[in-house]
Each structure stands twice: as C-alpha cells, then as structure tokens.
Amino acid sequence: MNLIFNHPPTDEMQALDAAHHLHPFTDGEKLAHAGARVITRANGVILTDSDGNELLDAMAGLWCVNIGYGRDELAEAARAQMRQLPYYNTFFHTTHMPAVSLSARLADLAPGDLDHFFFASSGSEANDTNIRLVRHYWAAKGKPEKQVIISRENAYHGSSVGSASLGGMAQMHAQGGLPIPGVAHISEPNWFALGGDLDPDEFGIRCAMELEQKIVEFGEDKVAAFIAEPVQGAGGVIIPPKTYWPEIQRICDRYEILLIADEVICGFGRTGEWFGCQTMGIRPQIMTIAKGVTSGYLPLGGSIVSAEVADVLNGAGEFFHGYTYSGHPVACAVALENLRIIEEERLIEHVRDVAAPYLSEKWAGLAEHPMVGEACSLGLMASLALTPDKAKRAAFDAPKGTVGLRCREASFAGGLVMRHVGDRMVISPPLIITPAEIDVLVERAWAAIDSAYGWAKEEGLI
Ligand SMILES: *Cc1c(COP(=O)(O)O)cnc(C)c1O
Numbered sequence: 231m232n233l234i235f236n237h238p239p240t241d242e243m244q245a246l247d248a249a250h251h252l253h254p255f256t257d258g259e260k261l262a263h264a265g266a267r268v269i270t271r272a273n274g275v276i277l278t279d280s281d282g283n284e285l286l287d288a289m290a291g292l293w294c295v296n297i298g299y300g301r302d303e304l305a306e307a308a309r310a311q312m313r314q315l316p317y318y319n320t321f322f323h324t325t326h327m328p329a330v331s332l333s334a335r336l337a338d339l340a341p342g343d344l345d346h347f348f349f350a351s352s353g354s355e356a357n358d359t360n361i362r363l364v365r366h367y368w369a370a371k372g373k374p375e376k377q378v379i380i381s382r383e384n385a386y387h388g389s390s391v392g393s394a395s396l397g398g399m400a401q402m403h404a405q406g407g408l409p410i411p412g413v414a415h416i417s418e419p420n421w422f423a424l425g426g427d428l429d430p431d432e433f434g435i436r437c438a439m440e441l442e443q444k445i446v447e448f449g450e451d452k453v454a455a456f457i458a459e460p461v462q463g464a465g466g467v468i469i470p471p472k473t474y475w476p477e478i479q480r481i482c483d484r485y486e487i488l489l490i491a492d493e494v495i496c497g498f499g500r501t502g503e504w505f506g507c508q509t510m511g512i513r514p515q516i517m518t519i520a521k522g523v524t525s526g527y528l529p530l531g532g533s534i535v536s537a538e539v540a541d542v543l544n545g546a547g548e549f550f551h552g553y554t555y556s557g558h559p560v561a562c563a564v565a566l567e568n569l570r571i572i573e574e575e576r577l578i579e580h581v582r583d584v585a586a587p588y589l590s591e592k593w594a595g596l597a598e599h600p601m602v603g604e605a606c607s608l609g610l611m612a613s614l615a616l617t618p619d620k621a622k623r624a625a626f627d628a629p630k631g632t633v634g635l636r637c638r639e640a641s642f643a644g645g646l647v648m649r650h651v652g653d654r655m656v657i658s659p660p661l662i663i664t665p666a667e668i669d670v671l672v673e674r675a676w677a678a679i680d681s682a683y684g685w686a687k688e689e690g691l692i
Pocket of ligand 1: 293351352353354355357386387388389459463464492493494495520521531
C-alpha cells in the first residue's frame, strides 16, 4: 500500500519505471530520457501528479472516464461485488446476476433490436470477437465465403492482431506483418487532409462510394461486414461530412453485409446521445463497446448484436470463442453503477443541452488563431488542425506531428491534458465538465497553440 499512496520521490519512481516498465505506444528511449509523468490521484476532471501539479484532463484518461474521477459509488459497487462473488465465469451453462443485469440493461439502452451482448474485457477483444462472430454468422447462414471485412484507413479498432488489422493505422501494420488476410481498407472521410478541391459534401459522398466500389470489387458474396467508428477518435477526431453516413447506410442496405459501429469512444454519451449511431442516424447490426461503459474504472468491453444475428448464432451450435473474464462480475457491477449515474444525473442531457453547445462555441473560436486551419467538435469530442497556411490547408515542412507534439508538450506544461494525432490536437473531456471548466480548457489550449506557434516560427516552419 505504502508504495502506492505514500510514494517515493518522483525521480526514484521514474528510474524504476524506466528500468522495468515497457509502455504502450511509447518510444522507450525517449521516455527513459524524459522520465514519465507520475499521476497519483484524480477527482472530477482534475489529475494530480507526484509533484503536486494539477492538470485538467481534457482526454478523460483515454476517452473513457465519462463520469469523471473520484466517484465512490463505483468503488462501493466493486467492493460489494468482490465480497459476494469476486469471480465466476460464464462458460459451460453458468451465469451470475451482474452479467444478467448488465446484458438486460444494455439491451434496454441500445437502439432498435440490438439486444444481445457478448462480453469481453476491452475494445480490442470485442473487435476480435466481431471478426470471428461475423464470419461464423455467415457460415451459419450457408455463406462461408463471406469473409472479408471492410474498414477504413486511419481507423482505430484496437491493438490486438485482429483489431489492429481492422484498424487502418499504417505504422501499426508495419510492425508484425498486419493486416491479417480478409481485411480491406477504404479512404477515411477526412476532408481537411484529403478533400482537395471538393466541397465537404461532395467529398463525403465520394468516400462513401468507395465502400460500394470495394464490395463490387470483391463481390457481394465475399464481403461479411463494414466496420467504422461513427466519429473516428484516435485517428484525430475526424467528423465526417454530413453526406457521408446516409450514403454508407444506403450502401449497407443495398448489399447483404453487416454494419458494425465501433462505439468504443462514441458510446455512453460522448456524442450527446447514448450511442454515436443515434447521432449519425445509422442502424448497425453490431456495436462494439468498451471505455465509457465503466468510465474506465474497470476493464470491460463487448459486442451488442441484433436479435437476428443472435438468433443465427444461437441456432449454429457451439461458438468456440470466449474469454476467461467474459462477463467478469466485478466489472459488470461497476458498469451497472456507472450507467445508473449517467442516467440519474442526466449526463447525456448535460452533454447535449449544456456542455456540447458551450464547447462548440468556444472551441470554434480557436480557429481565429493564425496556425489553426479548422476547429470542429461534435458532442464532447473536438479537434483542430495545425497548419502553416490555412487557405491551402497545408502540412508543415517537417515530419508529421512535429508541431503537434510541441503543442501537446506546451499544453501539459500549461496544466491541460490535450493529445496530438500528427498535427491535429484532440480532446474528449469527461461528460461532467462544466462551462467554467470549458473556459479554462479553451484558454489553456489557446496558450499551448500559441507557444507551439512561436516555436514553429523560430524554426522557420511558418
Ligand atoms: C480504444 C478503442 C478501441 C480499443 O479498445 P481497448 O480497450 O484499448 O482494447 C477500439 N475501438 C475504438 C474506436 C477505440 O477508441
């Protein structure tokens, strides 16, 4: 206990960390040189580090701490469940109340006939489940040839072999020979970077039509599903043009393929509805969830599937798939408590009616900065593009992400956790954020951009 609550001096922890801890998505050598920032506690939207600095966490951890930090109710739910039944599995004809209640609750919350739930412990695992599930589904319907899953460049669907293959991150594919066979990628609807001379609406249609071309190229009888995030998160909070999703839905309706909405970030209030597919007006047969379902207090993920998909699966004998922690009772109990708080405290209404409109107005003001090419938001996710030339939507004459990294460092130094994806800055704050906290967020974001701007000018990048 002592080591965690009464910690040794920061440099000792950093040395131990560098000596023994391999960090995800991190250049180990650079980290060892700089030393990791040690976060020791958090409350509401504020993190505290081991030197006592306070940071406004505009990323909600990794897009997940929807109800904010420090909610005792979740700790109590975990404690009570651990004392009654800390673990039991859901294999071999067994179940328990937390898994039963959470499945039923999610069936209630999910739109349409999305009413069956397969449990995992993360978004990556859930998307691995989806790969096997959709292929098994088509085989069960007598169409084992329908194997190909179409996804998008710059999508993020997780980091396991399967889910990283679904994702469209070139740097991830380059390490370890991904993607696996049977996954194909189309363009992302990123107008700022790829739209050229087209207006956003035309560009949205053009991107969506690539799905149709891909289906025709493989043959409808070979394609199992299309997977996409309603709004790309880790790819840089790319909000698609408004023409995009209706056209994708039309194509999914026309061809016999399943639509998988990866709601790992968009789900549970982030867009101002329970799920991003509701905001976008689409009707997926499968949704991936994780992150916000427990507000990150414990790991939990899974796939919500339609009644039709569930019927086919249930009629197809044993599905040889599952995880030791599928339906972990403590994670389910925490999820239920988290969902209760989101509902009873009307956090989705807070996002829709208060926080998102306020953020939208303030965040748009950042576009007045000479180095900001666009500043957009949807619900409580927002991004902006750093550029040396707004009119041309130009990229910097430096490796991608050079100025973005500088901006992120300035942001941290200024008391704000804002992330960079290349030269886009992104935020996704806890849903409980207040207008006064949004003022602080935007003020610090401006200061960080300005600091990076000064640096970029000195370096001759502008
Ligand atoms: C984070 C994320 C995942 C992966 O979830 P993990 O819990 O990190 O495995 C999958 N899809 C999307 C859209 C995500 O943002």
